[in-house]
Amino acid sequence: MVITEPNPILRQIAQQVTAFNNQELDDLIELLFSTMQEKNGAGLSAPQLGISKRVFVYGFDINPRYPDAPPVPKTVVINPEILYLSTETIDLEEGCLSVPNKRGIITRCKSVVFTSMDAHGNIYEKSVHDFEARIVQHEIDHLNGLLISDRANALHQSQIS
Numbered sequence: 001m002v003i004t005e006p007n008p009i010l011r012q013i014a015q016q017v018t019a020f021n022n023q024e025l026d027d028l029i030e031l032l033f034s035t036m037q038e039k040n041g042a043g044l045s046a047p048q049l050g051i052s053k054r055v056f057v058y059g060f061d062i063n064p065r066y067p068d069a070p071p072v073p074k075t076v077v078i079n080p081e082i083l084y085l086s087t088e089t090i091d092l093e094e095g096c097l098s099v100p101n102k103r104g105i106i107t108r109c110k111s112v113v114f115t116s117m118d119a120h121g122n123i124y125e126k127s128v129h130d131f132e133a134r135i136v137q138h139e140i141d142h143l144n145g146l147l148i149s150d151r152a153n154a155l156h157q158s159q160i161s
């Protein structure tokens, strides 16, 4: 189940993950992927499942909610830290599974470089662009208690979230 606004967890700064190589973390990652796929999400963060942890997953081959988006590799992100945001930005209509039936145009940086940890606690660095960079910025917002309503000038009603 994906929790929706209003829910205080969606507005909290999520907690750093401090324990790795354990079943609880593996189960959370699996639940994030299965729920995201079931709901056709482009990405999904732990706070959206009511779990205040700095974890999200993203990626898909084809996404019916974003039919023009190219395939994005399936990725697990834990305790991300942004190293670089491009000054170049892109405006695109964006939705959120936690903000049902609303969409809005959101300006996001075209490129992002960030560090993350994997489920074993190893740090990796990743450089992402375009739609993938948009997803990363959207999901990091969730870890910081921010929603699309904070980023868009206005949201409109939409058949798809």
Ligand code: ZN
Pocket: 095, 096, 097, 098, 138, 142
């Ligand atoms: Zn969202």
